[in-house]
Amino acid sequence: MASVLSNVSARNAAFALYQLDCPAVHPDSVTQCIKSATEHRPALIHIAQTDPAVAIAMFSLCRQHNVELAFENLNLEQNINKIPVNKILKTFLNVRTFDVENLHSQIPVQQLNKQAAIRAYAAKLIAVKVKANESLAFLAGLFADIGLLALAELYPKSLARMFEDANGDCQTLLKLEKENLGLTHNVISRQLAQKWLLPQAVADSAWLYCSPAADKLENLANIEIVLTVRLADMMANHINNGSNSVAAPAALAISPFDIKDINEKIKNFASKLNTSEDKQDSLIIKQALISLLDKPSEQNFTDLQSYLWNAVKPAVSAIEAAGIICESICKKFDAQKACIYLEAKKEAAKTVGYSTEFLAFEDTPTPEELDFADAGTMCAKLDTIGELFIKADNEFDISQIALLVSQILSAKSAEEYNISIAQALLDNFGEPTQQAVQIQQPQIQPLQQSASDQPIIQIEPTAQSPDEMREVIAEIAAGAAHELNNPLTVISGRAQILKQQETDETKLLMLKQISEKTEQAYEIVGQLMSYARPTKPHIRTVSPFIMINNCIEKVNNHYLDEPLDITIESSIENLNDIEVDAEQTAEAIAQIIYNSLESYESGNGPVIISGSEHLAGFVEIRIQDQGCGMSEETVKKASEPFYSDKPAGRQRGMGLAIAASLLRNNGCKLLLESQLDKGTIVSIRMPRKSE
Structure with missing residues (x-):
């Protein structure tokens, strides 16, 4: 059913x-x-x-x-x-x-x-x-x-x-x-x-x-x-x-x-079982509060150290990392404000209370310009990176914190330097020749002819693009992330600050649009990174029935206020287990469902999901729509990043590209059958669990 x-x-x-x-x-x-x-x-x-x-x-x-x-x-x-x-x-x-x-x-x-x-x-x-x-x-x-x-x-x-x-x-x-x-x-x-x-x-x-x-x-x-x-x-x-x-x-x-x-x-x-209803004892609460007040500063530093090495992710820039560090110092040490100045780019991140801002200077700023010249301010050099300022009522060892911050930001600066070298090498390549960047086109086979002589097209992408091409794409993606994230962070930060101070409704709407478009730009960079370098899959045994339901939840959360018509046929429940990375494969299938929904003018389906046992050790999932379909030329380019035949603003053209990359990463096969104005069937063949 x-x-x-x-x-x-x-x-x-x-x-x-x-x-x-x-x-x-x-x-x-x-x-x-x-x-x-x-x-x-x-x-x-x-x-x-x-x-x-x-x-x-x-x-x-x-x-x-x-x-x-x-x-x-x-x-x-x-x-x-x-x-x-x-x-x-x-x-x-x-x-x-x-x-x-x-x-x-x-x-x-x-x-x-x-x-x-x-x-x-x-x-x-x-x-x-x-x-x-x-x-x-x-x-x-x-x-x-x-x-x-x-x-x-x-x-x-x-x-x-x-x-x-x-x-x-x-x-x-x-x-x-x-x-x-x-x-x-x-x-x-x-x-x-x-x-x-x-x-x-x-x-x-x-x-x-x-x-x-x-x-x-x-x-x-x-x-x-x-x-x-x-x-x-x-x-x-x-x-x-x-x-x-x-x-x-x-x-x-x-x-x-x-x-x-x-x-x-x-x-x-x-x-x-103890079912007594003990009421809160003021003495117990008092003892607990005293115990909290007796917390040693060494424990604060240990907590900060553990948190920061996990919080500062590889995709975060040096100035973003500085912002994260300042916020954490204020929270962990109950500091009034904290600031990190980075000498290389004349930039600073400053947190006051729960608000963080990013500043840019033409010359090295004075403590007065950073607003850290008042009494009670602690200052420490961060090797050759810059300076750390902290204003707090309680006393603690800033040198220990400065050493930790130096280690984190030095590692981050080294990452950025390596990316800049890779980007420079790419720039020196100049405009690549057609032969160098040409990706092998998938083979097209007409399956049957309709009354309108419009062929249904089946496409099976190649197992993978040449290694050299994929490395170039990966390096370009890394460079794009670096070059775009810094200005995006500044734009987003400035917009947030202006929104807090602005009272004019028209200007507030404009600032909201700036923030939303910045988030979309962040998402584009993330999508390009997902396409170029998907993480190593964690292969485990997965039930297709459960995985498809996970996909539906993901899709439903994506379309919060829109009713969707998605049907799961009962054949899914009886499929054998598969061996894939559940999260990556679910994300790939969700991207395909997004495309199927977007093939309708209404954007909400219907979409039918079915399954079958496939010979040669695969389980097959089919996602079928009756939307706009694709032409032969569109099918050829369907899995290319940023390609879309939809009107501008409807899609970014990364859905099938990401899906194909993630499925390839998990040893799956992707096939398309499409007929213009009549719909598309996407078939995904996933490795069946070994007996």
């Missing part, structure tokens, strides 16, 4: 939910976390294992402190013990909480958390019996309903009403969510699990565990974990309802005796 994804409210809800960096936490859990962090660390581990929102917050802390999360063999106690107490306290003093006294009073947040804890415990016990991964099963059980917590935070009144109408029946609740929000909590759970970088098994389980059809997805890579969570949830529900009768999914090799044994253990676990 085909499913049409065209619900505007679903996309709006998905967009709102995707803004969540972490879920809200029940205030009682916050109090317990603060108390446990200062008094009894094992209790904190217990809270993280029984409250999914607390667990997400702790995972985020681990990533901030470069603590590796080995999800397949997770040792939460060991990971949390590596995080400084003051960081844990700061996190839970600032975390969003549910307003259980007023706004969220009708939402059973504590009951949802208890259900998650019991389900996670049961999933781990079941995993032992069926020889599945215990750690993944536990995490999948804990986060299976994380979407419900997100809905509870953002749509409390709507969810409370749906809870009441559903009367405890999960399928009824899902139906009501679909009718009222256009999106169900299991889909939201999956999206959030992926956003928060949880394992794919957790995302799959959150999405499918409550679906009766899950038993039939035998080819799904994580089906054992999905069914384990499904059984665990049924057992948790029966414990809450006082029933002992549970039927295990047929695909799980678990005996009735094992189920009975697990059931008894679950009952004991549920009875021990």
